[in-house]
Amino acid sequence: MVTGIRAASPIDLRAVRIRRLADELAPALERDTVLVDVDRLGNVDDWRAAIRKAAHDRGWRVRTGTCGAGTRAWATRTDREVTPLDVEAVARTVAHARPLLTPVDPG
Numbered sequence: 001m002v003t004g005i006r007a008a009s010p011i012d013l014r015a016v017r018i019r020r021l022a023d024e025l026a027p028a029l030e031r032d033t034v035l036v037d038v039d040r041l042g043n044v045d046d047w048r049a050a051i052r053k054a055a056h057d058r059g060w061r062v063r064t065g066t067c068g069a070g071t072r073a074w075a076t077r078t079d080r081e082v083t084p085l086d087v088e089a090v091a092r093t094v095a096h097a098r099p100l101l102t103p104v105d106p107g
Helices: 013-031 044-058 084-096
Strands: 034-037 062-067 072-077
Touching: 013 034, 013 044, 013 072, 044 062, 044 072
Parallel strands: none
Antiparallel strands: 034 072, 062 072
């Protein structure tokens, strides 16, 4: 009889990937709106989950969406003061998005 051996708990690999990606994305989200080509993402849903995790872990509020007919994904913080540079950046993004931005995350 074998004693003292414990079975390993299963590891949720998706959760590990999301946690690591959240740590990578947090500095960019802290500074600015994040805009990325969907083709560069392995999975848009995992990317959005990572953005939400990064925000949640740091006490930030965030919105995500897609633009450019679904070819680009974006995320922006909604809990910081909006500056004139922020307004200009959003105006540029909206001006180049066809069709217009489509929010997909209620915040």
